[in-house]
Amino acid sequence: MKAGYNYRFYPTDQQKLSLAQLFGCVRVVWNDALARSKAGKYPGYNVLAKSLTLSKKTEERQWLNDVSSVPLQQSLKQLEIAYKSYFESLNGKRKGKRVGQPRFKKKTNNQSATFVKSGFSLKGKAVYLAKIGNVNPIWSRELPSDPSSVTVIKDCANRYFLSFVVEIEPIQVDAKSQSIGIDLGIKTFAVMSNGDRSSSPNYKELDRKIRFLQNKLARQPKDSKRRNKTRIQIAKLHNRIADIRKDFLHKLSTKIVSENKVIVLEDLNLSGMMKNRKLSRAISQQGWYDFRVLCEAKSDKFGREFRVISRWEPTSQTCSDCGFKWGKLDLSIRELICLNCGTHQDRDENAAKNIQKVGTGHCHDSKRTRIDRKTTKDSKLK
Numbered sequence: 093m094k095a096g097y098n099y100r101f102y103p104t105d106q107q108k109l110s111l112a113q114l115f116g117c118v119r120v121v122w123n124d125a126l127a128r129s130k131a132g133k134y135p136g137y138n139v140l141a142k143s144l145t146l147s148k149k150t151e152e153r154q155w156l157n158d159v160s161s162v163p164l165q166q167s168l169k170q171l172e173i174a175y176k177s178y179f180e181s182l183n184g185k186r187k188g189k190r191v192g193q194p195r196f197k198k199k200t201n202n203q204s205a206t207f208v209k210s211g212f213s214l215k216g217k218a219v220y221l222a223k224i225g226n227v228n229p230i231w232s233r234e235l236p237s238d239p240s241s242v243t244v245i246k247d248c249a250n251r252y253f254l255s256f257v258v259e260i261e262p263i264q265v266d267a268k269s270q271s272i273g274i275d276l277g278i279k280t281f282a283v284m285s286n287g288d289r290s291s292s293p294n295y296k297e298l299d300r301k302i303r304f305l306q307n308k309l310a311r312q313p314k315d316s317k318r319r320n321k322t323r324i325q326i327a328k329l330h331n332r333i334a335d336i337r338k339d340f341l342h343k344l345s346t347k348i349v350s351e352n353k354v355i356v357l358e359d360l361n362l363s364g365m366m367k368n369r370k371l372s373r374a375i376s377q378q379g380w381y382d383f384r385v386l387c388e389a390k391s392d393k394f395g396r397e398f399r400v401i402s403r404w405e406p407t408s409q410t411c412s413d414c415g416f417k418w419g420k421l422d423l424s425i426r427e428l429i430c431l432n433c434g435t436h437q438d439r440d441e442n443a444a445k446n447i448q449k450v451g452t453g454h455c456h457d458s459k460r461t462r463i464d465r466k467t468t469k470d471s472k473l474k
């Protein structure tokens with residue numbers, strides 16, 4: 093299976109210039125091809141690659157010859173993949189969250205350029221990129237095998253990364269237990285059916301700083317140097333939050349997936365909950381979505397089974413010990429004593445136990461066949 097390995101690097105001033113030029117060319121090639129596709133219908137990679145070759149001979153686009161042709165072709169390949177996902181999502185061939193139409197690339201977003209075998213090589217500690225030269229990434233961990241491609245990324249906070257795609261073998265680790273159910277919430281990020289709890293890191297302080305800077309940004313004149321500085325400061329803070337969250341989600345998902353054979357999550361209706369625009373809430377919801385994606389990917393990696401049960405399952409309305417149905421509970425009720433069997437139940441842990449039961453078939457997932465919606469992320473968040 094394929095995996096991504098990322099490393100930070102610090103380009104020289106000359107390389108920064110060459111990379112900026114390369115990113116610009118990749119963006120123009122993508123945007124040209126996308127504009128043409130949107131004007132009519134998507135003509136396919138071959139047609140677009142031919143017109144790229146032709147456009148390089150025109151005065152208007154001859155500067156595309158100054159950069160390596162490999163990332164330019166990859167840009168068209170990526171557009172092909174984007175369109176394929178979009179079409180398959182439209183006609184229902186593709187499962188999971190809906191994929192929208194490809195979008196135009198902006199100068200202010202993350203920039204990237206992908207090199208395949210013909211455009212890069214590993215030279216000891218250095219990585220050679222065609223027409224850029226040797227860059228020296230910080231090898232925080234070893235590459236497990238020969239990479240098939242490398243993507244150079246510059247994020248909004250002006251950090252540079254190399255992202256390698258490598259082939260890896262599934263990891264062999266014996267699971268401690270058969271299965272686990274996980275209830276995701278805002279107050280406690282995850283409550284497990286075995287009683288474990290995991291709280292989200294606290295982003296309040298960073299949150300406050302971002303809001304302050306966003307107010308400042310709103311008052312600064314467009315295209316001013318100071319505004320640009322504020323924009324980068326905001327991007328850096330967003331990155332800090334994203335890094336902390338990523339680290340937290342990676343650690344939690346690795347622990348859960350490595351310890352259990354079957355991992356069961358409840359499907360969540362995120363778009364419905366998205367009406368609350370508070371940032372902290374949005375972050376926790378984004379976290380649920382990312383957590384699910386990580387658990388699913390790691391389940392593949394560890395050879396585990398990953399299951400999702402319907403969000404219509406009354407997991408918080410039923411006693412996980414005796415199966416007695418209490419009915420709907422007010423959100424303020426955090427624990428209760430079952431009327432039928434007298435067991436003292438914690439609301440979230442009880443839900444997690446029910447999720448585990450339904451997911452492992454000990455209890456019938458009644459509505460699963462009728463509604464099999466997947467957790468979706470609101471696009472406005474991006």
Ligand SMILES: [Zn+2]
Nearest residue numbers: 411414430433
């Ligand atoms: Zn009971």
